[in-house]
Structure formats: C-alpha cells, structure tokens
Amino acid sequence: MVDNLSVPSSEMVIPEEISGLRMTRQRREVYRTLLQDRDHPTANDVFVRVKESLPSISLATVYNCLEALVQHGIVRQVNFERESSRFCPNVAEHGHFHDRSTGVIHDVIFKPGVNLADFLELPEGAVVTDIELTLRGQLGSI
Amino acid sequence: MVDNLSVPSSEMVIPEEISGLRMTRQRREVYRTLLQDRDHPTANDVFVRVKESLPSISLATVYNCLEALVQHGIVRQVNFERESSRFCPNVAEHGHFHDRSTGVIHDVIFKPGVNLADFLELPEGAVVTDIELTLRGQLGSI
DNA sequence: GTCGAATTTAGAATAGTTCTTGATATTGGT
DNA sequence: ACCAATATCAAGAACTATTCTAAATTCGAC
Numbered sequence: 001m002v003d004n005l006s007v008p009s010s011e012m013v014i015p016e017e018i019s020g021l022r023m024t025r026q027r028r029e030v031y032r033t034l035l036q037d038r039d040h041p042t043a044n045d046v047f048v049r050v051k052e053s054l055p056s057i058s059l060a061t062v063y064n065c066l067e068a069l070v071q072h073g074i075v076r077q078v079n080f081e082r083e084s085s086r087f088c089p090n091v092a093e094h095g096h097f098h099d100r101s102t103g104v105i106h107d108v109i110f111k112p113g114v115n116l117a118d119f120l121e122l123p124e125g126a127v128v129t130d131i132e133l134t135l136r137g138q139l140g141s142i
Numbered sequence: 143m144v145d146n147l148s149v150p151s152s153e154m155v156i157p158e159e160i161s162g163l164r165m166t167r168q169r170r171e172v173y174r175t176l177l178q179d180r181d182h183p184t185a186n187d188v189f190v191r192v193k194e195s196l197p198s199i200s201l202a203t204v205y206n207c208l209e210a211l212v213q214h215g216i217v218r219q220v221n222f223e224r225e226s227s228r229f230c231p232n233v234a235e236h237g238h239f240h241d242r243s244t245g246v247i248h249d250v251i252f253k254p255g256v257n258l259a260d261f262l263e264l265p266e267g268a269v270v271t272d273i274e275l276t277l278r279g280q281l282g283s284i
Numbered sequence: 285g286t287c288g289a290a291t292t293t294a295g296a297a298t299a300g301t302t303c304t305t306g307a308t309a310t311t312g313g314t
Numbered sequence: 315a316c317c318a319a320t321a322t323c324a325a326g327a328a329c330t331a332t333t334c335t336a337a338a339t340t341c342g343a344c
Contacts, residue, residue, distance in 0.1 A: 022290090022291095022341090024290090024291065024292085024340090024341085026291080026292070027291095042331090043331085043332085044331085056292095056293085057292085057293090058292070058293045058294065058295095059293095059294095059332095060292080060293065060294075060295090060332095060333085060334090061291085061292055061293065063331095063332070063333075064291080064292075065292095079221065079223055079224060081221055082221055082227060082300085082301080082331095083331095084330090084331060084332090085224060085331085085332090095262065097264060097265055097268055097270070099265075099268075100271075106265045106268075108262050108263060108264060108265075109262070109263045110261055110262060110263070111261050111262065111263060114261040116261070117277075119252055119253050119256040119258070119261070120237065120250050120251070120252060120253065120277075121250060121251045121252070121253060122239060122250060122277070123239055123241075123248045123250075123281060124281075125281050125282045126239055126241075126248075126277075126279060126280075126281055127279045127280050127281075127282075128239070128277045128278070128279040129242075129278055129279040129280075130277065130278040130279065131275075131276075131277055131278075132274075132275070132276040132277075132278075133273075133274070133275050133276075134273075134274040134275075135259070135262075135264070135268075135270045135272065135273055135274075136270070136271055136272040136273075136274075137268060137269045137270040137271040137272065138268075138269050138271075139265060139266075139267050139268055139269075140267045164310090164321085164322095166309090166310090166321090166322065166323085168322080168323070169322095184300090185300085185301080186300085198323095198324080199323085199324085200323070200324045200325065200326095201301095201324095201325095202301095202302085202303090202323080202324065202325070202326085203322085203323055203324065205300095205301070205302075206322080206323075207323095209302095210322095224300095224331085224332080225300095226299085226300060226301090227300085227301090
C-alpha cells in the first residue's frame with residue numbers, strides 16, 4: 001500500500017498500477033487526494049480538491065474513480081447513516097468514531113489480538129467476510 | 143416495551159402513548175407492522191403492508207410515522223451501505239449480520255458481559271453514546 | 285501512426301427521502 | 315358540548331446523492 005502521509009501531493013509517488021488497476025491521471029489524483037487529507041471526504045469534497053490539480057475533471061469521473069478504487073480494494077467506502085458516502089485510503093480493518101459535536105470522524109482500531117466475532121452470538125454457520133463498526137458520541141466532557 | 147411476537151395483528155394491544163408519543167391510528171399500524179414481521183422492512187415495505195389495514199395511508203405518512211417512532215426511541219432505523227433505510231422494533235443494543243447470498247438480515251447480540259468499547263483503541267476522552275455494527279458474509283458453506 | 289478498447293465528460297435520469305401546503309383530526313379551555 | 319389551538323395526515327412537488335447515457339478523448343498494442 002502506498003503510504004506517505006507527510007509527503008506533499010506533488011512529490012507523492014503513486015505507481016502505474018495498483019492491485020491490477022491502471023492509474024490514470026484522474027485516478028491517481030483522486031487517490032493522492034485521499035492519501036493527503038485523511039478526513040474522510042465525500043465524493044464532492046474530493047471533486048473540489050482534485051479540481052485544483054485537474055481543473056477539467058468532472059464529478060462523474062470522481063465517482064467513477066472512487067468506484068474503481070473501492071472495487072480493487074485500494075480505498076474503503078464508508079457510510080454514516082444516510083449521509084453522502086465518505087472515502088478512506090485506510091483499508092486495514094478498522095471502525096470509526098463520529099464526534100457529534102465537531103463532526104470529525106476518527107479511525108478506531110481493534111486492540112491487538114481482538115477478534116470481534118468472538119464476542120457476538122452469530123447465527124449458526126455464519127462466515128463473516130466484512131465488518132462495519134461505527135461509534136457515535138462526543139470527545140471530552142459531556 | 144410492547145412485545146407480543148406471536149399475537150396476530152388485530153389482537154396486538156398497543157397503548158395510547160409510548161415514550162411520550164401519542165399513538166395515532168397510522169403510527170399504531172406502522173408500529174404493529176414492524177412488530178409483526180421482524181424482517182427489517184424498508185419504508186416502502188411498511189407502506190405496502192400497512193395499506194392492508196389502512197388503505198388510504200400515504201407513503202409520506204409512513205415516513206412521518208417511522209421518523210416519529212425512531213425519534214422517540216421506539217424503533218431503530220438501520221442503514222446498510224447506500225440502500226433504503228430499514229426499520230426494526232428491537233431497540234436493545236444489537237448488531238446485524240447481512241447474509242449476502244439470501245439478503246436476509248439477522249440480529250446479532252453481544253455475548254453476556256461484553257463491552258465493545260473495551261476492545262477498541264478509542265480517541266482520548268471519547269464518550270460513546272451509540273454503536274452501529276454490521277457484519278456481512280454468508281450462512282453455511284462458502 | 286492506426287485501430288479497438290478503456291476512460292472521461294456533461295448532462296439527463298433515477299431513487300429514496302424530505303418538504304410544502306392545505307385538509308383533517310385531536311386536545312384543552314370554557 | 316363548542317370553539318380555538320395544535321398536531322397530524324395526504325398528495326404531490328422538490329431535493330440530493332448517485333448512476334446512467336452517449337459522445338468525445340485517451341491509451342496501449344500492433
């Protein structure tokens with residue numbers, strides 16, 4: 001996985017191809033944008049940011065690129081309630097804590113060695129392939 | 143909480159008021175419908191079912207009733223990816239297992255004594271008020 | 285360089301949900 | 315019981331995020 005959190009956009013090197021997906025200019029810029037500010041932007045947020053380097057990109061292309069990245073397991077699509085989808089370049093298993101007072105979304109990782117399914121009464125024979133966990137609340141005093 | 147899982151709709155007794163929400167005829171039928179078949183119906187599913195007893199009800203009213211029930215903590219609204227919201231009369235803390243091959247959604251409860259937040263690296267000072275957990279996969283052999 | 289396939293673009297279309305407005309029902313005060 | 319005030323309902327328009335369509339552009343293999 002490409003991960004150079006503190007490298008400025010223009011210097012960030014993204015290979016020609018990731019997980020079998022050819023990196024076109026648009027896909028590269030969309031992905032670069034996600035890597036750069038890990039604040040879980042919406043498709044429209046990404047659109048606005050990518051336009052700075054590719055002014056002629058269209059919103060439909062941003063949606064196309066995000067879909068391609070998601071389907072190749074390069075990016076994760078995260079949904080909160082019925083809001084716009086948000087996108088996240090962290091594809092490791094993790095959940096999200098949504099701070100209701102600021103709107104900020106924090107990644108939440110499992111403590112080492114924890115297997116979530118061990119704490120659940122799953123239906124007989126259930127094979128879990130995908131976990132989605134969202135916590136909501138506030139940071140700091142109530 | 144009103145819970146008479148095996149009682150036919152017409153005999154199910156729902157009080158005049160629940161958690162401060164006046165039970166109008168429409169709200170009562172919407173809630174009765176949810177209690178009757180716990181298959182996580184969408185607003186439109188509920189609309190179709192309620193029309194059997196209240197043929198003149200409108201979809202907007204079903205949305206209004208569901209919203210009122212949700213806001214009074216009588217019903218839970220559950221969102222899966224970007225699909226239509228689904229509604230569930232089980233307001234106890236629980237997650238969902240979504241069987242990808244059949245589309246069926248199963249409630250998943252935490253094993254006794256489990257406190258989910260204990261297994262997570264939460265941000266400093268996080269106060270969790272709400273947990274949403276969705277698992278996806280298949281039942282039976284792969 | 286040429287050809288076919290993949291990608292991008294712009295705008296139209298779609299689906300779920302919310303909003304608006306006027307009608308209807310319910311409640312509380314007298 | 316009557317009336318005014320309030321809450322709820324119905325129907326359809328409006329809205330928003332997303333997907334689709336069709337034409338133009340770009341890409342990669344030959």
